[in-house]
Amino acid sequence: MNKVVVIHGPNLNMLGTREPDIYGRETLDDINTTLHEKASDHGWELHCVQSNHEGDIVDAIQAACLDDTSAIIINPAAYTHTSVAILDALNAFEGKVIEVHLSNVHKRESFRHHSYVSLRADGVIAGLGSQGYHAALAAVLAVS
Numbered sequence: 416m417n418k419v420v421v422i423h424g425p426n427l428n429m430l431g432t433r434e435p436d437i438y439g440r441e442t443l444d445d446i447n448t449t450l451h452e453k454a455s456d457h458g459w460e461l462h463c464v465q466s467n468h469e470g471d472i473v474d475a476i477q478a479a480c481l482d483d484t485s486a487i488i489i490n491p492a493a494y495t496h497t498s499v500a501i502l503d504a505l506n507a508f509e510g511k512v513i514e515v516h517l518s519n520v521h522k523r524e525s526f527r528h529h530s531y532v533s534l535r536a537d538g539v540i541a542g543l544g545s546q547g548y549h550a551a552l553a554a555v556l557a558v559s
């Protein structure tokens with residue numbers, strides 16, 4: 416069975432109550448549940464990980480390198496703008512990588528305009544809210 420891993424970075428466990436004007440009112444569970452349903456409708460296994468810790472995210476990427484995962488959908492949140500460690504881990508992953516941001520980071524503070532992860536990502540989606548995750552999953556399902 417094809418596998419896709421969805422990785423959510425720091426503070427995304429607070430979705431629903433965290434700055435809802437920017438990030439929306441859906442919870443992470445709402446988003447993950449819909450992604451699970453869509454993936455299983457297509458006969459895919461989908462695994463979701465959320466962590467507030469950079470090393471845990473590196474560990475999740477390394478696990479995906481070792482278990483035949485076909486694609487990673489990742490919202491690295493604040494680590495997008497700082498983490499060479501997450502970029503290095505993704506560089507070792509051979510499948511498809513889609514980077515997702517709920518907000519349009521390019522409309523926001525200048526420190527959010529640079530993404531280390533974009534140096535590896537095959538596709539980047541920003542500003543579509545939770546629909547960005549669904550678009551990313553649709554792209555993974557379509558091309559794999």
Ligand code: DQA
Pocket residue numbers: 425426427490491492493494495515516517518519520527
């Ligand atoms: C985010 C944008 C990041 O700049 C921010 O640190 C986040 C969420 C987004 O989904 O829009 O935590 O990745």
